[in-house]
Amino acid sequence: MPIAGEWFTPTELSFNSIKARPETTWVHFSLSDGNGTTGQGEITDTQLDQSIAPIVARLANNLRGQKITSDSDVITINNLNVEQIETDIALATAVSGLRCAIADTLAQVLQLPLVDYLRELYDHDGKADRKVQLYSNINRALKPTFDGPSDRSPDGFAEMAQRAMEAGFTTAKCAPFDECQGPFSSTGLPREAEIGLDRIRAAKEVIGPDRTLLVDCHSRFDLDSALALEPELRAAGVGWFEEPVDPINDTADFRLIRDKAEMTMAGAEKGYGVGLFTKLMEDDVLDVVMPDVKFCGGPVEAYLIGRELEARWEGSVSMHCPSGPLSLLASAHATAAFGNKIPLEHAVYEADWRQEVLEPFEEIKDGYQTLPDGYGLGGRIDPVAVAMRGKQWTE
Ligand SMILES: [Mg+2]
Missing domain, CATH: 3.20.20.120 (Enolase-like C-terminal domain)
Structure with missing residues (x-):
């Protein structure tokens, strides 16, 4: 991976929600390093009975103060495995939201739009359509x-x-x-x-x-x-x-x-x-x-x-x-x-x-x-x- 070596250290986490219509509330969170870099993820849970925010908070707590170099660090640092995530949609939602927020921050640190970050991360040739x-x-x-x-x-x-x-x-x-x-x-x-x-x-x-x-x-x-x-x-x-x-x-x-x-x-x-x-x-x-x-x-x-x-x-x-x-x-x-x-x-x-x-x-x-x-x-x-x-x- 040609763009490895950059990192992000999360220290702050906050949640927000916006009511779009009577049955839809969009839920998001921001993960910040306290230094101007913030990544965001959506954890809207219209099809679930369970709130995702406490799970995000628990997983993010273990990332606090760590040098995060990849979105998948949320899985390794929390000792999760794919089978666990595949069979628990609330956990999958929290993990996916955190992976989104981390990818957002790492692309910012590298001064790349996310689309270009994704392609550079995996040596994908050519330029993506905007x-x-x-x-x-x-x-x-x-x-x-x-x-x-x-x-x-x-x-x-x-x-x-x-x-x-x-x-x-x-x-x-x-x-x-x-x-x-x-x-x-x-x-x-x-x-x-x-x-x-x-x-x-x-x-x-x-x-x-x-x-x-x-x-x-x-x-x-x-x-x-x-x-x-x-x-x-x-x-x-x-x-x-x-x-x-x-x-x-x-x-x-x-x-x-x-x-x-x-x-x-x-x-x-x-x-x-x-x-x-x-x-x-x-x-x-x-x-x-x-x-x-x-x-x-x-x-x-x-x-x-x-x-x-x-x-x-x-x-x-x-x-x-x-x-x-x-x-x-x-x-x-x-x-x-x-x-x-x-x-x-x-x-x-x-x-x-x-x-x-x-x-x-x-x-x-x-x-x-x-x-x-x-x-x-x-x-x-x-x-x-x-x-x-x-x-x-x-x-
Ligand atoms: Mg469908």
């Missing part, structure tokens, strides 16, 4: 926001898809099967799936044949119902079939679905580490893996996953990011560094002031995010946004 293509996940905008109640009707889905297309996105994603949760009372296509299919058809109607609609199923189905649903999704012109069941915990069923399905099968948003994602591809479980920077090990691990898998299976990695602007920024650096073939996820329209949360503002236009010029992540959570819309604390 613009990253995004796809619009419209799902959260269809739930209650501070601007209004949810509209889960087919027309509501169509309107939101229209808004995304008018903003320049060429791909939208939705999760339309609210009424479904296996096991189901009958075999074949569950009756509860009909309204979800109506939402899909309405959205696809405005998206049109030349642009793409992806469908996420949030593990609401089982083997039988997923096999019955696949031809329906295909007939509706859907671009991929995401997580009818959980590919990490129900691997055998997922592999059977993928084996029979003609559609592209995507998933594994809760996975940690390049080893797990590689195995899912080698075992023919998935066509597209979806590492999430908040769970997968942070931007360095996300880069490694993208580089390793894209070299072996082109078009197999699309980062999962239904999160806040800090995670999207970290994901965009990783995605740009490995040279993505599929767009990166962006949860659109959760809050119309979202861009102001970052300093400098998050820059998304015509379906592309532009990376800022600064070192490290190049953007940080603006304390003014925290003062206006959230809170700050220490553990």
Whole structure:
């Protein structure tokens, strides 16, 4: 590694959160050396019952005063192993957040944008693109926001898809099967799936044949119902079939679905580490893996996953990011560094002031995010946004 030898010594840790909509609170932390260098990570835990901040505080405490030279020092110094992290998503979230914050600081110390730091770290030739293509996940905008109640009707889905297309996105994603949760009372296509299919058809109607609609199923189905649903999704012109069941915990069923399905099968948003994602591809479980920077090990691990898998299976990695602007920024650096073939996820329209949360503002236009010029992540959570819309604390 040509850029080894620099270090960062954390001494201070503080947390902040910003309420984006009634059901979404973005949670972040800053790790500082007390000397002007600060790294940040996002630890938003919408799908968990447990707060991640105390785990971050416990792990970070052991880094205090140490010369940190690599983001993976958080694992070695805390005597963690990959199996432990893979099987504990709260721990994976804390580790991923700390690895993000450390990579952010080390890139700053080396005076490199994170995207260039990632490539120099692993001798990746050439220069990365500064613009990253995004796809619009419209799902959260269809739930209650501070601007209004949810509209889960087919027309509501169509309107939101229209808004995304008018903003320049060429791909939208939705999760339309609210009424479904296996096991189901009958075999074949569950009756509860009909309204979800109506939402899909309405959205696809405005998206049109030349642009793409992806469908996420949030593990609401089982083997039988997923096999019955696949031809329906295909007939509706859907671009991929995401997580009818959980590919990490129900691997055998997922592999059977993928084996029979003609559609592209995507998933594994809760996975940690390049080893797990590689195995899912080698075992023919998935066509597209979806590492999430908040769970997968942070931007360095996300880069490694993208580089390793894209070299072996082109078009197999699309980062999962239904999160806040800090995670999207970290994901965009990783995605740009490995040279993505599929767009990166962006949860659109959760809050119309979202861009102001970052300093400098998050820059998304015509379906592309532009990376800022600064070192490290190049953007940080603006304390003014925290003062206006959230809170700050220490553990
Ligand atoms: Mg998903």
